Amino acid sequence: MNLTVNGATTYCYTGGKTYDPAKPTVVMIHGVLNDHSVWILQSRYLANHGWNVLAVDLPGHCRSGGEAPQTVEQAADFIAALLDAAGVARTALVGHSWGSLIALEAAARLKDRISHLVLVGTAYPMKVSQALLDASLNEPEKALKMINVFSRSTLAAPPSALGPGTWIYGASLALGRRVLTSNKTVNVFHRGFQACDRYANGEQAIAQISCPVLFLLGSQDQMTLPKAAQGLIVKARESGKQVQVLTLPVGHHQMTETPDETLFAIRDFLGR
Amino acid sequence: MGNPGLDVLDIPTVAQIAHEAGVPLLVDSTLTSPWLIKPLEHGADLVYHSATKFLSGHGTVIGGVVVDGGSFDWEGAKDAATGVGKFAELSAPYDGFHNMIFTEESTVGAFLLRARREGLRDFGACMSPHTAWLILQGIETLPLRMARHMGNTEKVVQFLASQPFVARVGHPLLESHPSHALARKLLPRGAGSVFSFDIKGNREQGKKFIETLKLFSHLANVGDCRSLVIHPASTTHFRMSDEALANAGISQGTIRLSIGLEDPDDLIEDLKRALKAAEKAA
Numbered sequence: 001m002n003l004t005v006n007g008a009t010t011y012c013y014t015g016g017k018t019y020d021p022a023k024p025t026v027v028m029i030h031g032v033l034n035d036h037s038v039w040i041l042q043s044r045y046l047a048n049h050g051w052n053v054l055a056v057d058l059p060g061h062c063r064s065g066g067e068a069p070q071t072v073e074q075a076a077d078f079i080a081a082l083l084d085a086a087g088v089a090r091t092a093l094v095g096h097s098w099g100s101l102i103a104l105e106a107a108a109r110l111k112d113r114i115s116h117l118v119l120v121g122t123a124y125p126m127k128v129s130q131a132l133l134d135a136s137l138n139e140p141e142k143a144l145k146m147i148n149v150f151s152r153s154t155l156a157a158p159p160s161a162l163g164p165g166t167w168i169y170g171a172s173l174a175l176g177r178r179v180l181t182s183n184k185t186v187n188v189f190h191r192g193f194q195a196c197d198r199y200a201n202g203e204q205a206i207a208q209i210s211c212p213v214l215f216l217l218g219s220q221d222q223m224t225l226p227k228a229a230q231g232l233i234v235k236a237r238e239s240g241k242q243v244q245v246l247t248l249p250v251g252h253h254q255m256t257e258t259p260d261e262t263l264f265a266i267r268d269f270l271g272r
Numbered sequence: 273m274g275n276p277g278l279d280v281l282d283i284p285t286v287a288q289i290a291h292e293a294g295v296p297l298l299v300d301s302t303l304t305s306p307w308l309i310k311p312l313e314h315g316a317d318l319v320y321h322s323a324t325k326f327l328s329g330h331g332t333v334i335g336g337v338v339v340d341g342g343s344f345d346w347e348g349a350k351d352a353a354t355g356v357g358k359f360a361e362l363s364a365p366y367d368g369f370h371n372m373i374f375t376e377e378s379t380v381g382a383f384l385l386r387a388r389r390e391g392l393r394d395f396g397a398c399m400s401p402h403t404a405w406l407i408l409q410g411i412e413t414l415p416l417r418m419a420r421h422m423g424n425t426e427k428v429v430q431f432l433a434s435q436p437f438v439a440r441v442g443h444p445l446l447e448s449h450p451s452h453a454l455a456r457k458l459l460p461r462g463a464g465s466v467f468s469f470d471i472k473g474n475r476e477q478g479k480k481f482i483e484t485l486k487l488f489s490h491l492a493n494v495g496d497c498r499s500l501v502i503h504p505a506s507t508t509h510f511r512m513s514d515e516a517l518a519n520a521g522i523s524q525g526t527i528r529l530s531i532g533l534e535d536p537d538d539l540i541e542d543l544k545r546a547l548k549a550a551e552k553a554a
Binding site: 013035036037044062162163165166170171173174175178 | 372379
């Protein structure tokens with residue numbers, strides 16, 4: 001489905017369903033150099049089990065036009081504008097990696113409009129090493145191969161999204177290349193990493209949300225180590241939020257490495 | 273590479289032409305296996321193999337592999353005149369699958385997604401576990417076998433090229449082969465072990481050559497660990513006239529070999545005896 005948000009075409013995967021105001025809505029936000037398709041199993045399942053799904057391509061990424069967000073705050077404003085454009089009064093937010101920071105910041109700003117917050121593969125602060133930042137700008141193919149390894153827990157992945165026979169390393173490399181070349185004017189790889197690295201409002205944001213939050217982490221995550229999420233988890237508990245923490249035996253790309261377990265965790269949390 | 277002429281496909285050039293025309297390049301890489309060339313790295317979008325050949329390596333299974341490199345934009349490929357998408361099978365709702373639009377489901381795996389899901393559901397094309405295991409076990413030794421295939425082939429090609437009763441040897445190792453220069457560029461590890469040569473004889477002499485061989489198995493398969501031989505004029509193409517054979521690029525004396533993993537001296541000895549017998553059969 002294409003929407004016009006801030007004057008630009010914005011693509012949202014809906015699982016092939018039309019928007020039904022009687023159903024609850026979930027917005028799914030991808031990370032750096034990804035697009036909506038990283039949620040393939042989870043988004044399609046939810047769309048066929050009682051939810052309106054908006055798995056968005058962020059501005060300047062793949063099917064969506066517009067200026068790629070330079071900061072997490074800009075991206076959070078975009079999410080608010082997306083909800084207005086889609087006519088969604090209240091929604092759950094699910095974000096992965098950079099998308100988790102965007103979901104967090106949007107939840108803090110939109111408060112009661114957000115019913116659930118799911119932070120997949122999150123960390124705060126989400127610092128990116130200078131070497132990786134530089135590589136993403138100057139040697140994106142090299143950086144892409146680096147993060148592809150960092151993001152996955154094993155060379156011999158079990159059957160994973162898209163299903164048996166899929167080589168998730170290869171599929172992820174292909175997706176990264178596609179997303180990078182989809183924007184002819186901006187290196188969305190470097191811009192996304194920069195936005196992660198510079199985001200400084202995480203602790204304030206988690207204190208401002210007014211919905212339950214699920215931290216869905218990977219015990220073997222080398223991009224956003226589980227311990228790097230602990231500060232945010234403590235802050236959420238200190239500020240009286242309903243907090244659930246689930247750690248899967250997986251790397252950073254939970255949605256493709258353990259698609260079923262990730263789906264079940266999100267499904268059960270949204271069902272609360 | 274073509275079978276058995278070993279004409280080498282200029283993948284980078286053909287890929288460019290294909291992409292300018294908005295179509296993907298699909299490469300049959302059976303005769304190279306990934307050890308000799310990885311077509312996706314040269315611009316191909318899809319690759320397939322008969323896994324019956326080098327991948328399994330022992331001629332014991334029937335199976336195949338389709339690889340989607342995730343590089344082709346099925347949605348963006350549109351007819352220049354009408355603006356209509358060229359691949360509606362992937363980029364438009366498919367009512368046979370709950371109106372799924374495969375390019376939306378997966379940005380880089382749309383082809384694979386439909387090929388696998390629909391193939392399994394509609395045709396039940398599911399490999400048996402034992403077949404899959406044999407192919408996987410074969411792949412474990414692929415680099416070792418391929419290196420030996422190439423080493424043996426080089427020795428056999430050199431031997432055949434030195435024989436007066438041999439009219440032509442069609443392997444890119446030789447400067448006389450039209451793909452010699454391209455093979456050196458794209459296939460530095462070797463240009464395959466399935467090739468043809470012509471003896472200076474008629475159909476009967478070709479038949480005698482085959483019948484005299486002891487180590488080579490008379491089989492139509494290729495890419496086996498055992499060396500294989502076939503004489504098209506008296507077997508696969510025996511119904512064709514001499515003229516029709518010539519039009520197909522096959523002479524009465526054309527022999528196709530698939531060089532296996534045996535001791536190369538034994539293979540050469542076998543060929544030497546058969547060449548003598550064929551020459552005497554004139």
